[in-house]
Amino acid sequence: MEGQSRTKVVLLACGSFNPVTNMHLRMFELARDHLEDTGQYRVVKGIISPVGDGYKKKGLIEACHRLEMARLATENSDWIIVDSWESLQPEWVETNKVVRHHYDELAAEQNDDDVDTVKYSKKRRINKQVYCFEGSSHQKRRGCPQLMLLCGADVLESFGQPNLWKQEDINEIVSFYGLVCVTRSGSDPHKFIQQSDTLWKYRRNIHIVHEWVTNEISATHVRRALRRSQSVRYLLPDTVVDYIKVHHLYTAESEQKNADVVLAPLQRYTGASSS
Amino acid sequence: MATRRVPLVLLACGSFNPITNQHMRLFELARDHMNGTGQYQVVGGIVSPVSDSYGKQGLVLAKHRIAMAKLALQSSSWITVDEWESQQPDWTETVVTLRHYYGRILKEHERSTGMHNNSSGRAALLASPSPQLKLLCGADFLSTFKVPDLWRDDHVEELVRRFGLVCISRGRLQPEQAVHESDTLSHHRHNIFLVREWVRNEISATEVRRALRRGLSVKYLIPDSVIEYIHQHNLYTEDSERRNEGNVLRPLTKQAQEPV
Numbered sequence: 153m154e155g156q157s158r159t160k161v162v163l164l165a166c167g168s169f170n171p172v173t174n175m176h177l178r179m180f181e182l183a184r185d186h187l188e189d190t191g192q193y194r195v196v197k198g199i200i201s202p203v204g205d206g207y208k209k210k211g212l213i214e215a216c217h218r219l220e221m222a223r224l225a226t227e228n229s230d231w232i233i234v235d236s237w238e239s240l241q242p243e244w245v246e247t248n249k250v251v252r253h254h255y256d257e258l259a260a261e262q263n264d265d266d267v268d269t270v271k272y273s274k275k276r277r278i279n280k281q282v283y284c285f286e287g288s289s290h291q292k293r294r295g296c297p298q299l300m301l302l303c304g305a306d307v308l309e310s311f312g313q314p315n316l317w318k319q320e321d322i323n324e325i326v327s328f329y330g331l332v333c334v335t336r337s338g339s340d341p342h343k344f345i346q347q348s349d350t351l352w353k354y355r356r357n358i359h360i361v362h363e364w365v366t367n368e369i370s371a372t373h374v375r376r377a378l379r380r381s382q383s384v385r386y387l388l389p390d391t392v393v394d395y396i397k398v399h400h401l402y403t404a405e406s407e408q409k410n411a412d413v414v415l416a417p418l419q420r421y422t423g424a425s426s427s
Numbered sequence: 428m429a430t431r432r433v434p435l436v437l438l439a440c441g442s443f444n445p446i447t448n449q450h451m452r453l454f455e456l457a458r459d460h461m462n463g464t465g466q467y468q469v470v471g472g473i474v475s476p477v478s479d480s481y482g483k484q485g486l487v488l489a490k491h492r493i494a495m496a497k498l499a500l501q502s503s504s505w506i507t508v509d510e511w512e513s514q515q516p517d518w519t520e521t522v523v524t525l526r527h528y529y530g531r532i533l534k535e536h537e538r539s540t541g542m543h544n545n546s547s548g549r550a551a552l553l554a555s556p557s558p559q560l561k562l563l564c565g566a567d568f569l570s571t572f573k574v575p576d577l578w579r580d581d582h583v584e585e586l587v588r589r590f591g592l593v594c595i596s597r598g599r600l601q602p603e604q605a606v607h608e609s610d611t612l613s614h615h616r617h618n619i620f621l622v623r624e625w626v627r628n629e630i631s632a633t634e635v636r637r638a639l640r641r642g643l644s645v646k647y648l649i650p651d652s653v654i655e656y657i658h659q660h661n662l663y664t665e666d667s668e669r670r671n672e673g674n675v676l677r678p679l680t681k682q683a684q685e686p687v
Protein backbone atom coordinates (compact mmCIF):
# COMPACT_ATOMS: atom_id res chain seq x y z
CA MET A 153 0.00 0.00 0.00
CA GLU A 154 1.32 3.38 -0.99
CA GLY A 155 0.64 4.77 2.46
CA GLN A 156 3.39 2.75 4.06
CA SER A 157 6.16 4.55 2.23
CA ARG A 158 4.88 7.95 3.28
CA THR A 159 6.40 9.92 6.12
CA LYS A 160 3.99 10.39 9.00
CA VAL A 161 3.48 14.01 9.92
CA VAL A 162 2.09 15.82 12.92
CA LEU A 163 1.13 19.46 12.46
CA LEU A 164 1.54 21.83 15.38
CA ALA A 165 -0.05 25.27 15.38
CA CYS A 166 0.96 27.78 18.01
CA GLY A 167 -0.86 31.06 18.42
CA SER A 168 -3.20 33.11 20.53
CA PHE A 169 -6.39 31.47 19.32
CA ASN A 170 -8.13 34.46 20.74
CA PRO A 171 -10.61 33.10 19.76
CA VAL A 172 -10.19 30.08 17.52
CA THR A 173 -11.98 30.63 14.20
CA ASN A 174 -13.00 28.59 11.18
CA MET A 175 -9.93 29.98 9.46
CA HIS A 176 -7.60 28.37 12.00
CA LEU A 177 -9.36 25.10 11.50
CA ARG A 178 -9.25 25.47 7.72
CA MET A 179 -5.50 25.94 7.95
CA PHE A 180 -5.15 22.39 9.27
CA GLU A 181 -7.39 20.95 6.58
CA LEU A 182 -5.57 22.79 3.79
CA ALA A 183 -2.16 21.78 5.13
CA ARG A 184 -3.16 18.16 5.37
CA ASP A 185 -4.58 18.11 1.83
CA HIS A 186 -1.44 19.77 0.51
CA LEU A 187 1.06 17.49 2.19
CA GLU A 188 -0.83 14.32 1.34
CA ASP A 189 -1.20 15.48 -2.23
CA THR A 190 2.59 15.42 -2.63
CA GLY A 191 2.41 11.68 -2.13
CA GLN A 192 5.25 11.86 0.40
CA TYR A 193 3.36 12.45 3.60
CA ARG A 194 0.55 11.12 5.70
CA VAL A 195 -0.74 13.60 8.24
CA VAL A 196 -1.71 11.70 11.36
CA LYS A 197 -2.38 14.39 13.91
CA GLY A 198 -2.94 18.11 14.32
CA ILE A 199 -2.22 19.95 17.54
CA ILE A 200 -3.54 23.35 18.57
CA SER A 201 -1.32 24.86 21.24
CA PRO A 202 -2.76 28.13 22.57
CA VAL A 203 -0.17 30.55 23.94
CA GLY A 204 0.05 31.20 27.68
CA ASP A 205 -1.24 34.36 29.33
CA GLY A 206 2.40 35.33 29.88
CA TYR A 207 2.60 36.32 26.22
CA LYS A 208 0.96 39.59 27.26
CA LYS A 209 -0.63 40.32 23.95
CA LYS A 210 -3.19 43.12 23.97
CA GLY A 211 -6.71 41.77 24.26
CA LEU A 212 -5.55 38.25 25.15
CA ILE A 213 -8.16 36.68 27.40
CA GLU A 214 -7.50 33.94 29.93
CA ALA A 215 -5.96 30.73 28.63
CA CYS A 216 -8.64 28.58 30.28
CA HIS A 217 -11.28 30.13 28.00
CA ARG A 218 -9.13 29.94 24.91
CA LEU A 219 -8.40 26.30 25.61
CA GLU A 220 -12.02 25.44 26.13
CA MET A 221 -13.10 27.21 22.96
CA ALA A 222 -10.43 25.38 20.98
CA ARG A 223 -11.63 22.11 22.48
CA LEU A 224 -15.22 22.85 21.53
CA ALA A 225 -14.07 23.79 18.05
CA THR A 226 -12.25 20.49 17.54
CA GLU A 227 -14.91 18.28 19.07
CA ASN A 228 -15.98 17.15 15.64
CA SER A 229 -12.52 16.64 14.27
CA ASP A 230 -11.11 13.17 14.20
CA TRP A 231 -7.48 14.28 13.96
CA ILE A 232 -7.05 17.72 15.50
CA ILE A 233 -6.59 18.00 19.25
CA VAL A 234 -5.84 20.78 21.70
CA ASP A 235 -2.80 20.72 23.97
CA SER A 236 -2.62 22.76 27.15
CA TRP A 237 1.06 22.35 28.02
CA GLU A 238 2.18 25.69 26.60
CA SER A 239 -0.67 27.63 28.15
CA LEU A 240 0.03 26.11 31.57
CA GLN A 241 3.62 27.35 31.71
CA PRO A 242 4.03 30.30 34.09
CA GLU A 243 6.10 32.34 31.64
CA TRP A 244 5.87 32.71 27.90
CA VAL A 245 7.62 29.84 26.10
CA GLU A 246 9.52 30.38 22.86
CA THR A 247 7.94 28.61 19.92
CA ASN A 248 10.92 26.42 19.23
CA LYS A 249 10.75 25.17 22.83
CA VAL A 250 7.10 24.32 22.37
CA VAL A 251 7.95 22.43 19.21
CA ARG A 252 10.76 20.66 21.03
CA HIS A 253 8.42 19.70 23.85
CA HIS A 254 5.94 18.15 21.46
CA TYR A 255 8.70 16.44 19.56
CA ASP A 256 9.87 14.82 22.80
CA GLU A 257 6.33 13.77 23.59
CA LEU A 258 5.92 12.14 20.20
CA ALA A 259 9.25 10.38 20.57
CA ALA A 260 8.27 9.17 24.02
CA GLU A 261 4.99 7.86 22.64
CA GLN A 262 6.99 5.88 20.14
CA ASN A 263 8.93 4.27 22.92
CA ASP A 264 6.05 3.52 25.19
CA ASP A 265 6.97 -0.08 25.56
CA ASP A 266 10.66 0.62 25.66
CA VAL A 267 12.06 -0.30 29.08
CA ASP A 268 14.66 2.43 29.12
CA THR A 269 12.22 5.19 28.23
CA VAL A 270 13.87 7.89 30.28
CA LYS A 271 17.38 7.03 29.20
CA TYR A 272 16.29 6.80 25.60
CA SER A 273 14.54 10.16 25.70
CA LYS A 274 17.60 11.81 27.15
CA LYS A 275 19.81 10.23 24.55
CA ARG A 276 17.40 11.43 21.93
CA ARG A 277 17.65 14.94 23.28
CA ILE A 278 21.41 14.91 23.08
CA ASN A 279 21.27 13.59 19.55
CA LYS A 280 18.85 16.28 18.66
CA GLN A 281 21.28 18.99 19.70
CA VAL A 282 23.73 17.60 17.21
CA TYR A 283 21.10 17.53 14.51
CA CYS A 284 20.21 21.10 15.27
CA PHE A 285 23.53 22.40 14.18
CA GLU A 286 24.06 20.00 11.38
CA GLY A 287 21.78 22.08 9.30
CA SER A 288 20.21 20.21 6.46
CA SER A 289 19.70 17.01 8.34
CA HIS A 290 16.12 16.39 9.24
CA GLN A 291 14.46 14.71 12.13
CA LYS A 292 14.23 11.14 10.94
CA ARG A 293 13.29 8.60 13.47
CA ARG A 294 12.11 5.16 12.61
CA GLY A 295 8.39 5.17 13.09
CA CYS A 296 8.38 8.56 14.76
CA PRO A 297 6.25 11.05 12.93
CA GLN A 298 7.80 14.24 11.62
CA LEU A 299 6.66 17.30 13.50
CA MET A 300 6.05 20.44 11.50
CA LEU A 301 5.03 23.88 12.62
CA LEU A 302 1.84 25.04 10.94
CA CYS A 303 1.24 28.74 10.53
CA GLY A 304 -0.09 31.52 8.36
CA ALA A 305 2.12 33.54 6.05
CA ASP A 306 1.95 36.40 8.52
CA VAL A 307 3.89 34.32 11.05
CA LEU A 308 6.56 33.56 8.46
CA GLU A 309 6.88 37.26 7.82
CA SER A 310 7.04 37.98 11.53
CA PHE A 311 10.44 36.26 11.48
CA GLY A 312 11.67 39.56 10.10
CA GLN A 313 10.32 41.64 12.96
CA PRO A 314 13.11 42.87 15.23
CA ASN A 315 13.29 41.21 18.65
CA LEU A 316 10.30 39.01 18.09
CA TRP A 317 12.29 35.89 17.29
CA LYS A 318 15.83 34.74 18.02
CA GLN A 319 17.69 33.82 14.87
CA GLU A 320 18.84 30.48 16.28
CA ASP A 321 15.26 29.59 17.13
CA ILE A 322 14.16 30.25 13.57
CA ASN A 323 17.08 28.15 12.38
CA GLU A 324 16.06 25.28 14.57
CA ILE A 325 12.48 25.35 13.39
CA VAL A 326 13.21 25.44 9.68
CA SER A 327 16.29 23.24 9.69
CA PHE A 328 15.27 20.50 12.06
CA TYR A 329 11.51 20.46 12.05
CA GLY A 330 9.87 22.11 9.10
CA LEU A 331 7.26 24.70 8.42
CA VAL A 332 3.91 24.50 6.70
CA CYS A 333 2.79 27.96 5.80
CA VAL A 334 -0.73 28.71 4.60
CA THR A 335 -0.92 31.84 2.50
CA ARG A 336 -3.23 34.64 3.34
CA SER A 337 -4.06 37.17 0.66
CA GLY A 338 -1.72 40.11 0.73
CA SER A 339 1.34 38.03 1.60
CA ASP A 340 3.99 36.77 -0.72
CA PRO A 341 5.74 34.03 1.22
CA HIS A 342 7.94 32.97 -1.69
CA LYS A 343 9.37 36.46 -1.89
CA PHE A 344 9.96 36.51 1.81
CA ILE A 345 11.81 33.20 1.68
CA GLN A 346 13.84 34.46 -1.24
CA GLN A 347 14.93 37.48 0.77
CA SER A 348 16.14 35.53 3.79
CA ASP A 349 19.33 33.49 3.58
CA THR A 350 18.26 31.14 6.36
CA LEU A 351 14.85 30.49 4.92
CA TRP A 352 16.31 30.10 1.46
CA LYS A 353 18.81 27.53 2.71
CA TYR A 354 16.03 25.42 4.21
CA ARG A 355 13.42 26.16 1.61
CA ARG A 356 12.84 22.46 1.09
CA ASN A 357 11.59 22.22 4.64
CA ILE A 358 9.12 25.06 4.09
CA HIS A 359 5.87 24.03 2.49
CA ILE A 360 3.77 26.87 1.11
CA VAL A 361 0.07 26.09 0.90
CA HIS A 362 -2.15 28.30 -1.19
CA GLU A 363 -5.63 28.59 0.17
CA TRP A 364 -8.02 28.27 -2.69
CA VAL A 365 -10.75 30.04 -0.77
CA THR A 366 -10.05 33.56 0.38
CA ASN A 367 -10.67 33.26 4.01
CA GLU A 368 -9.62 36.19 6.10
CA ILE A 369 -11.55 35.53 9.24
CA SER A 370 -9.10 37.10 11.63
CA ALA A 371 -9.66 36.74 15.33
CA THR A 372 -9.13 40.51 15.55
CA HIS A 373 -12.10 41.04 13.33
CA VAL A 374 -14.15 38.56 15.31
CA ARG A 375 -13.36 40.34 18.56
CA ARG A 376 -14.29 43.65 17.01
CA ALA A 377 -17.62 42.33 15.81
CA LEU A 378 -18.34 40.89 19.25
CA ARG A 379 -17.58 44.22 20.93
CA ARG A 380 -20.13 45.78 18.63
CA SER A 381 -22.70 43.06 19.33
CA GLN A 382 -22.52 41.94 15.73
CA SER A 383 -23.02 38.37 14.73
CA VAL A 384 -20.03 36.07 14.30
CA ARG A 385 -22.09 33.02 13.53
CA TYR A 386 -20.65 30.90 10.71
CA LEU A 387 -17.22 32.45 11.24
CA LEU A 388 -16.58 30.20 14.20
CA PRO A 389 -18.16 26.89 15.16
CA ASP A 390 -21.57 27.30 16.77
CA THR A 391 -20.38 25.82 20.06
CA VAL A 392 -17.68 28.49 20.30
CA VAL A 393 -20.14 31.27 19.47
CA ASP A 394 -22.40 30.02 22.24
CA TYR A 395 -19.54 29.69 24.72
CA ILE A 396 -18.50 33.30 24.10
CA LYS A 397 -22.05 34.46 24.67
CA VAL A 398 -22.52 32.49 27.87
CA HIS A 399 -19.25 33.72 29.36
CA HIS A 400 -19.53 37.28 28.08
CA LEU A 401 -16.07 37.19 26.56
CA TYR A 402 -14.57 39.84 24.29
CA THR A 403 -15.76 43.19 25.47
CA ALA A 404 -14.24 46.65 25.17
CA GLU A 405 -12.69 45.94 28.55
CA SER A 406 -11.11 42.64 27.60
CA GLU A 407 -9.57 44.27 24.54
CA GLN A 408 -7.69 46.67 26.83
CA LYS A 409 -5.96 43.88 28.69
CA ASN A 410 -2.17 44.22 28.47
CA ALA A 411 -2.62 47.55 26.67
CA ASP A 412 0.32 49.10 28.47
CA VAL A 413 2.41 45.98 28.75
CA VAL A 414 5.23 44.97 26.41
CA LEU A 415 4.84 41.71 24.51
CA ALA A 416 6.83 38.97 26.26
CA PRO A 417 9.25 38.15 23.43
CA LEU A 418 10.04 41.82 22.92
CA GLN A 419 10.62 42.21 26.61
CA ARG A 420 12.84 39.18 26.73
CA TYR A 421 14.96 39.93 23.71
CA THR A 422 15.27 43.68 23.82
CA GLY A 423 18.33 44.82 25.69
CA ALA A 424 19.25 41.30 26.81
CA SER A 425 22.31 39.74 25.25
CA SER A 426 21.55 36.66 23.20
CA SER A 427 21.88 33.54 25.27
CA MET B 428 -38.60 52.62 19.86
CA ALA B 429 -38.77 48.94 19.10
CA THR B 430 -42.51 48.93 18.57
CA ARG B 431 -42.15 51.46 15.76
CA ARG B 432 -39.66 49.46 13.80
CA VAL B 433 -40.79 47.90 10.57
CA PRO B 434 -40.78 44.11 10.85
CA LEU B 435 -38.53 42.85 8.11
CA VAL B 436 -38.09 39.48 6.46
CA LEU B 437 -35.07 38.75 4.29
CA LEU B 438 -35.41 36.42 1.33
CA ALA B 439 -32.45 34.85 -0.42
CA CYS B 440 -32.99 33.17 -3.75
CA GLY B 441 -30.25 31.16 -5.39
CA SER B 442 -28.96 27.78 -6.35
CA PHE B 443 -27.59 26.86 -2.92
CA ASN B 444 -25.63 24.24 -4.69
CA PRO B 445 -24.59 23.55 -1.96
CA ILE B 446 -25.39 25.97 0.82
CA THR B 447 -22.21 27.32 2.46
CA ASN B 448 -21.24 29.19 5.60
CA GLN B 449 -20.96 32.26 3.42
CA HIS B 450 -24.64 32.07 2.45
CA MET B 451 -25.58 31.98 6.07
CA ARG B 452 -23.19 34.83 6.86
CA LEU B 453 -25.12 36.99 4.41
CA PHE B 454 -28.17 36.68 6.61
CA GLU B 455 -26.29 37.49 9.77
CA LEU B 456 -24.60 40.52 8.23
CA ALA B 457 -27.86 41.76 6.75
CA ARG B 458 -29.71 41.38 10.01
CA ASP B 459 -27.09 43.29 11.97
CA HIS B 460 -27.08 46.05 9.37
CA MET B 461 -30.83 46.47 9.02
CA ASN B 462 -31.42 46.32 12.77
CA GLY B 463 -28.62 48.84 13.11
CA THR B 464 -30.45 51.42 10.99
CA GLY B 465 -32.95 51.75 13.81
CA GLN B 466 -35.82 51.55 11.35
CA TYR B 467 -36.19 47.83 10.99
CA GLN B 468 -36.52 44.76 13.14
CA VAL B 469 -35.50 41.67 11.24
CA VAL B 470 -37.98 38.99 12.21
CA GLY B 471 -37.20 36.22 9.77
CA GLY B 472 -34.99 34.91 7.00
CA ILE B 473 -35.97 32.62 4.15
CA VAL B 474 -33.68 30.52 2.00
CA SER B 475 -35.45 29.72 -1.26
CA PRO B 476 -33.48 27.31 -3.42
CA VAL B 477 -34.15 27.61 -7.15
CA SER B 478 -36.05 24.88 -8.97
CA ASP B 479 -34.32 22.26 -11.11
CA SER B 480 -35.78 23.86 -14.22
CA TYR B 481 -33.40 26.78 -13.80
CA GLY B 482 -31.06 24.65 -15.89
CA LYS B 483 -27.80 25.91 -14.45
CA GLN B 484 -24.81 23.72 -15.10
CA GLY B 485 -23.92 21.45 -12.20
CA LEU B 486 -27.24 21.97 -10.40
CA VAL B 487 -28.09 18.89 -8.33
CA LEU B 488 -31.67 17.89 -7.57
CA ALA B 489 -33.71 20.35 -5.57
CA LYS B 490 -34.61 17.70 -3.01
CA HIS B 491 -30.91 17.43 -2.10
CA ARG B 492 -30.29 21.15 -2.07
CA ILE B 493 -33.28 21.61 0.19
CA ALA B 494 -32.24 18.79 2.50
CA MET B 495 -28.73 20.27 2.82
CA ALA B 496 -30.06 23.75 3.49
CA LYS B 497 -32.34 22.39 6.19
CA LEU B 498 -29.45 20.56 7.83
CA ALA B 499 -27.32 23.67 7.68
CA LEU B 500 -29.97 25.85 9.23
CA GLN B 501 -31.04 23.46 11.94
CA SER B 502 -29.20 25.53 14.51
CA SER B 503 -30.53 28.87 13.31
CA SER B 504 -33.24 30.48 15.36
CA TRP B 505 -34.54 32.74 12.64
CA ILE B 506 -33.67 31.45 9.17
CA THR B 507 -35.79 28.81 7.49
CA VAL B 508 -35.76 26.96 4.19
CA ASP B 509 -38.79 27.11 1.96
CA GLU B 510 -39.53 24.67 -0.84
CA TRP B 511 -42.22 26.61 -2.62
CA GLU B 512 -40.04 27.93 -5.41
CA SER B 513 -38.39 24.57 -6.00
CA GLN B 514 -41.77 22.89 -6.25
CA GLN B 515 -43.09 25.11 -9.02
CA PRO B 516 -43.36 23.37 -12.39
CA ASP B 517 -41.18 25.92 -14.15
CA TRP B 518 -38.47 28.36 -13.11
CA THR B 519 -40.04 31.25 -11.22
CA GLU B 520 -39.04 34.85 -11.73
CA THR B 521 -37.57 36.39 -8.62
CA VAL B 522 -40.30 39.01 -8.45
CA VAL B 523 -42.98 36.32 -8.57
CA THR B 524 -41.26 34.55 -5.69
CA LEU B 525 -41.12 37.78 -3.74
CA ARG B 526 -44.81 38.40 -4.38
CA HIS B 527 -45.67 34.95 -3.15
CA TYR B 528 -43.74 35.24 0.10
CA TYR B 529 -44.90 38.78 0.69
CA GLY B 530 -48.49 37.61 0.38
CA ARG B 531 -47.82 34.96 3.02
CA ILE B 532 -46.12 37.42 5.34
CA LEU B 533 -48.96 39.91 5.09
CA LYS B 534 -51.54 37.24 5.78
CA GLU B 535 -49.58 36.11 8.81
CA HIS B 536 -49.28 39.67 10.03
CA GLU B 537 -53.01 40.28 9.64
CA ARG B 538 -53.70 37.09 11.53
CA SER B 539 -51.49 38.03 14.46
CA THR B 540 -52.61 41.65 14.70
CA GLY B 541 -56.18 40.47 14.31
CA MET B 542 -55.78 38.63 17.61
CA HIS B 543 -55.14 41.89 19.43
CA ASN B 544 -57.79 43.72 17.52
CA ASN B 545 -60.70 42.80 19.68
CA SER B 546 -59.30 44.66 22.67
CA SER B 547 -57.34 47.60 21.30
CA GLY B 548 -58.49 47.68 17.68
CA ARG B 549 -56.96 50.50 15.74
CA ALA B 550 -54.32 51.15 18.36
CA ALA B 551 -52.90 47.69 17.89
CA LEU B 552 -52.60 48.18 14.14
CA LEU B 553 -50.81 51.46 14.65
CA ALA B 554 -48.33 49.92 17.05
CA SER B 555 -47.29 47.29 14.59
CA PRO B 556 -46.30 48.65 11.19
CA SER B 557 -46.81 46.56 8.12
CA PRO B 558 -44.00 44.08 7.57
CA GLN B 559 -41.66 44.29 4.62
CA LEU B 560 -39.87 41.71 2.55
CA LYS B 561 -36.54 42.48 0.97
CA LEU B 562 -34.33 40.45 -1.29
CA LEU B 563 -30.98 39.52 0.21
CA CYS B 564 -28.12 39.10 -2.22
CA GLY B 565 -24.42 39.46 -2.90
CA ALA B 566 -22.99 42.37 -4.85
CA ASP B 567 -22.51 40.20 -7.92
CA PHE B 568 -26.27 39.95 -8.15
CA LEU B 569 -26.64 43.63 -9.00
CA SER B 570 -24.56 43.24 -12.12
CA THR B 571 -26.87 40.52 -13.42
CA PHE B 572 -29.45 43.22 -14.16
CA LYS B 573 -27.26 44.21 -17.08
CA VAL B 574 -27.24 40.75 -18.67
CA PRO B 575 -29.43 40.86 -21.79
CA ASP B 576 -32.76 39.06 -21.48
CA LEU B 577 -32.08 37.84 -17.99
CA TRP B 578 -34.40 40.34 -16.36
CA ARG B 579 -37.55 42.09 -17.45
CA ASP B 580 -37.31 45.84 -16.97
CA ASP B 581 -40.64 46.00 -15.19
CA HIS B 582 -39.50 43.29 -12.83
CA VAL B 583 -36.33 45.13 -11.90
CA GLU B 584 -38.45 48.20 -11.25
CA GLU B 585 -40.89 46.27 -9.05
CA LEU B 586 -38.05 44.55 -7.24
CA VAL B 587 -36.40 47.74 -6.08
CA ARG B 588 -39.44 49.96 -5.75
CA ARG B 589 -41.90 47.65 -4.08
CA PHE B 590 -39.61 45.32 -2.19
CA GLY B 591 -36.01 46.49 -1.91
CA LEU B 592 -32.58 44.92 -1.82
CA VAL B 593 -30.10 44.20 0.90
CA CYS B 594 -26.87 43.67 -0.90
CA ILE B 595 -23.68 42.39 0.74
CA SER B 596 -20.43 43.45 -0.90
CA ARG B 597 -18.24 40.65 -2.09
CA GLY B 598 -14.52 40.85 -2.74
CA ARG B 599 -13.58 43.83 -4.82
CA LEU B 600 -17.00 44.29 -6.36
CA GLN B 601 -18.34 47.80 -5.99
CA PRO B 602 -22.11 47.60 -5.70
CA GLU B 603 -22.29 51.38 -5.54
CA GLN B 604 -21.00 51.36 -9.11
CA ALA B 605 -23.80 49.09 -10.32
CA VAL B 606 -26.40 51.29 -8.64
CA HIS B 607 -24.85 54.39 -10.12
CA GLU B 608 -24.82 52.95 -13.63
CA SER B 609 -28.50 52.05 -13.68
CA ASP B 610 -31.22 54.69 -13.82
CA THR B 611 -33.77 52.37 -12.25
CA LEU B 612 -31.50 51.36 -9.39
CA SER B 613 -30.35 54.93 -8.87
CA HIS B 614 -33.88 56.17 -8.68
CA HIS B 615 -34.67 53.71 -5.90
CA ARG B 616 -31.33 53.80 -4.17
CA HIS B 617 -32.98 54.58 -0.82
CA ASN B 618 -34.43 51.10 -0.98
CA ILE B 619 -31.13 49.43 -1.79
CA PHE B 620 -29.13 48.74 1.33
CA LEU B 621 -25.44 48.15 0.72
CA VAL B 622 -23.68 46.25 3.44
CA ARG B 623 -19.91 46.13 3.60
CA GLU B 624 -18.44 42.79 4.48
CA TRP B 625 -15.14 43.72 6.05
CA VAL B 626 -13.88 40.18 6.27
CA ARG B 627 -13.10 38.65 2.93
CA ASN B 628 -14.75 35.33 3.19
CA GLU B 629 -15.30 34.09 -0.29
CA ILE B 630 -16.53 30.59 0.09
CA SER B 631 -18.17 30.12 -3.27
CA ALA B 632 -20.28 27.04 -3.85
CA THR B 633 -18.42 26.60 -7.15
CA GLU B 634 -15.14 26.26 -5.27
CA VAL B 635 -16.71 23.92 -2.77
CA ARG B 636 -17.97 21.66 -5.56
CA ARG B 637 -14.54 21.73 -7.18
CA ALA B 638 -12.88 20.72 -3.95
CA LEU B 639 -15.33 17.88 -3.44
CA ARG B 640 -14.63 16.56 -6.94
CA ARG B 641 -10.95 16.54 -6.11
CA GLY B 642 -11.36 14.85 -2.76
CA LEU B 643 -10.19 17.95 -0.91
CA SER B 644 -11.53 18.96 2.46
CA VAL B 645 -14.40 21.42 2.75
CA LYS B 646 -14.66 21.15 6.49
CA TYR B 647 -15.36 24.49 8.19
CA LEU B 648 -16.59 25.96 4.90
CA ILE B 649 -19.91 24.22 5.04
CA PRO B 650 -21.54 22.60 8.08
CA ASP B 651 -20.48 19.08 9.03
CA SER B 652 -24.03 17.81 8.59
CA VAL B 653 -24.01 18.98 4.99
CA ILE B 654 -20.65 17.33 4.32
CA GLU B 655 -22.01 14.10 5.69
CA TYR B 656 -25.12 14.35 3.52
CA ILE B 657 -23.01 14.98 0.44
CA HIS B 658 -20.90 11.90 1.08
CA GLN B 659 -23.91 9.76 1.90
CA HIS B 660 -25.62 10.64 -1.37
CA ASN B 661 -22.43 10.91 -3.41
CA LEU B 662 -23.32 14.35 -4.70
CA TYR B 663 -20.92 16.63 -6.57
CA THR B 664 -18.92 14.45 -8.86
CA GLU B 665 -17.55 15.10 -12.33
CA ASP B 666 -20.83 13.78 -13.68
CA SER B 667 -22.99 16.05 -11.58
CA GLU B 668 -20.97 19.05 -12.69
CA ARG B 669 -21.73 18.25 -16.33
CA ARG B 670 -25.46 18.31 -15.73
CA ASN B 671 -27.22 20.86 -17.94
CA GLU B 672 -24.01 21.30 -19.90
CA GLY B 673 -24.77 23.25 -23.05
CA ASN B 674 -28.28 24.08 -21.91
CA VAL B 675 -29.52 27.62 -22.00
CA LEU B 676 -30.44 29.06 -18.66
CA ARG B 677 -34.23 28.92 -18.32
CA PRO B 678 -34.79 32.64 -17.63
CA LEU B 679 -33.23 33.39 -21.00
CA THR B 680 -35.70 31.18 -22.87
CA LYS B 681 -38.82 31.78 -20.88
CA GLN B 682 -41.03 33.95 -22.97
CA ALA B 683 -43.03 36.02 -20.56
CA GLN B 684 -45.30 37.62 -23.12
CA GLU B 685 -47.91 38.91 -20.79
CA PRO B 686 -47.26 40.44 -17.40
CA VAL B 687 -47.16 37.81 -14.71
